[in-house]
Amino acid sequence: MPAKDYAPIDENWLENAGSLWTTPWVDKPSERVIVDPIILSHAASLFRKNAGYFYQNPDEAIRMVCHACELYDVTPVGHYLYADYWGQDYGAEIKIQTNSPPGITKRPIKTAEDVDNFEVMDSDELAKGPTLTTHYKALDTCKEEFPNMFAPITQLGGTMEVATNWAAIEDVFMWMITEPEVVDKLCQKAGDHMVSACKATAERYGANVMITGSVIASGDLMDTEQIKRFSFQPVSRAVRKVLNAGAGPGIYYHLCGNHTDDFQMWKNAPMSPFTIVQIGYDGQNIFPTSKLVEHFGDRCTCFGTVDTKLIDRGTPAQVYEQAKEQVIAGKDSPRGFILGTACECPTNAPPVNVHALVKAAKDHGKYEKF
Amino acid sequence: MDIKITEELNNTLKDNGFKEEEIKEIIANAESSGQKLKARDGDISIAKGGAENLTVYAVYSPSELLDVYTHKMSILGLTGGELNEIDYDDASEWACAKCGEIALERNVDMTYMGVTRPGPGLVCPKCNEYYVSDGVAKTLKTAEAILEEKRA
Numbered sequence: 001m002p003a004k005d006y007a008p009i010d011e012n013w014l015e016n017a018g019s020l021w022t023t024p025w026v027d028k029p030s031e032r033v034i035v036d037p038i039i040l041s042h043a044a045s046l047f048r049k050n051a052g053y054f055y056q057n058p059d060e061a062i063r064m065v066c067h068a069c070e071l072y073d074v075t076p077v078g079h080y081l082y083a084d085y086w087g088q089d090y091g092a093e094i095k096i097q098t099n100s101p102p103g104i105t106k107r108p109i110k111t112a113e114d115v116d117n118f119e120v121m122d123s124d125e126l127a128k129g130p131t132l133t134t135h136y137k138a139l140d141t142c143k144e145e146f147p148n149m150f151a152p153i154t155q156l157g158g159t160m161e162v163a164t165n166w167a168a169i170e171d172v173f174m175w176m177i178t179e180p181e182v183v184d185k186l187c188q189k190a191g192d193h194m195v196s197a198c199k200a201t202a203e204r205y206g207a208n209v210m211i212t213g214s215v216i217a218s219g220d221l222m223d224t225e226q227i228k229r230f231s232f233q234p235v236s237r238a239v240r241k242v243l244n245a246g247a248g249p250g251i252y253y254h255l256c257g258n259h260t261d262d263f264q265m266w267k268n269a270p271m272s273p274f275t276i277v278q279i280g281y282d283g284q285n286i287f288p289t290s291k292l293v294e295h296f297g298d299r300c301t302c303f304g305t306v307d308t309k310l311i312d313r314g315t316p317a318q319v320y321e322q323a324k325e326q327v328i329a330g331k332d333s334p335r336g337f338i339l340g341t342a343c344e345c346p347t348n349a350p351p352v353n354v355h356a357l358v359k360a361a362k363d364h365g366k367y368e369k370f
Numbered sequence: 371m372d373i374k375i376t377e378e379l380n381n382t383l384k385d386n387g388f389k390e391e392e393i394k395e396i397i398a399n400a401e402s403s404g405q406k407l408k409a410r411d412g413d414i415s416i417a418k419g420g421a422e423n424l425t426v427y428a429v430y431s432p433s434e435l436l437d438v439y440t441h442k443m444s445i446l447g448l449t450g451g452e453l454n455e456i457d458y459d460d461a462s463e464w465a466c467a468k469c470g471e472i473a474l475e476r477n478v479d480m481t482y483m484g485v486t487r488p489g490p491g492l493v494c495p496k497c498n499e500y501y502v503s504d505g506v507a508k509t510l511k512t513a514e515a516i517l518e519e520k521r522a
Contacts, residue, residue: 022520026516026517026521028520028521232458233457233459240475248509249509249512265456268450268477270490272487272490272513273487273513298450299450
């Protein structure tokens with residue numbers, strides 16, 4: 001749908017949501033905790049479109065996300081991204097899928113020699129590449145049509161996520177065992193790429209919010225030493241370089257999956273004045289917000305989570321109960337708190353479950369410290 | 371120490387409200403006290419000075435002023451309070467001229483307009499002196515602008 005077919009965004013809502021969204025960053029008092037269910041292609045389902053349509057139409061995707069934010073009364077920020085970024089820029093092929101985000105089908109790195117010969121693009125080259133051209137189409141639409149919902153986000157993932165968008169995950173995991181130095185090189189190049197991508201966004205919009213962290217590099221797939229070597233260390237180096245290049249200030253550490261054994265090392269990850277840490281799971285269970293606040297609350301803004309499986313397949317009562325527990329544990333975290341989902345809101349999640357999440361924040365997330 | 375200042379940099383200083391003498395004084399203080407960072411692989415130094423609400427850094431070689439940058443956020447100390455061991459190489463390209471220790475890239479708590487959050491600092495582990503790089507100062511400028519807008 002073109003912009004003219006949408007109802008106007010309610011300015012009063014936007015002002016209030018903006019105020020709620022500001023509190024975790026700048027300690028300016030507001031009524032209650034804001035909710036960020038990480039809405040991406042779920043927005044398309046509200047408009048009877050599918051994920052394939054969403055990702056093929058970045059300008060429209062942003063419109064759908066911004067209007068979904070108003071509908072649910074959540075964080076007023078227009079997002080557009082998916083996990084398999086950055087392959088195409090280096091020769092990968094990508095497949096648009098009807099019911100899930102785009103996936104890479106053919107990767108540019110096949111052998112260890114390919115890793116040696118692989119050259120990372122600079123920010124100018126990346127800005128003209130397929131990933132950022134599409135990404136910026138979404139961001140430009142947001143900036144133009146929804147200026148108060150605009151954030152200059154760069155979707156990075158961590159070094160292992162970029163590495164496995166360049167080389168097949170089974171090859172990378174095999175090299176981790178047989179030739180770990182190859183994965184060192186690959187992750188170093190992934191880190192350099194992350195710096196180029198952030199510079200490109202900062203050059204275009206004057207600031208940058210990087211989404212990084214550790215998704216594949218979680219306790220379900222890698223041991224703690226591997227996470228340290230191939231994720232935490234190269235990601236930390238890359239984030240440092242980004243900040244030293246003046247390409248901040250936003251950092252969102254998205255630690256998806258199980259991080260029981262490695263979460264503590266992220267306490268010392270490089271941070272800026274606008275840093276969020278979100279941890280998905282503690283073993284098989286949702287990561288308790290009480291634990292998140294205990295370890296990160298005196299450092300940065302904490303993002304407490306509700307299990308995405310519950311959002312997708314649970315009942316509204318189950319979502320509400322878990323959200324209530326998490327928001328009560330986190331709402332007065334000293335450096336700000338956001339309630340959300342452990343990962344992206346599933347495309348076809350029942351809207352009543354997202355509503356239950358928000359309702360829990362409205363009922364139990366009122367600030368007491370202000 | 372006779373530091374030359376190019377006309378271009380002098381104009382930048384004027385545009386930003388600095389006097390040449392102020393910058394030279396910051397450098398002179400750093401030279402006499404030894405309280406400065408020195409590049410580990412060259413002759414470049416970073417001196418800092420300024421008032422409560424503005425930290426000024428001068429980057430210079432033995433003969434020339436190379437850059438001046440500032441930030442408004444005040445550094446309070448190490449985030450988390452202690453210099454714990456961390457799991458990545460945090461050695462910076464700089465060393466403390468006073469004690470010779472390599473400056474570490476660590477999170478430091480910064481405060482501005484009543485808001486305290488972490489930021490990336492350069493820390494002398496022995497003297498407990500804190501600096502920021504020129505790139506980080508650029509990042510902090512953006513952060514300061516957001517705080518000024520949102521806290522106003």
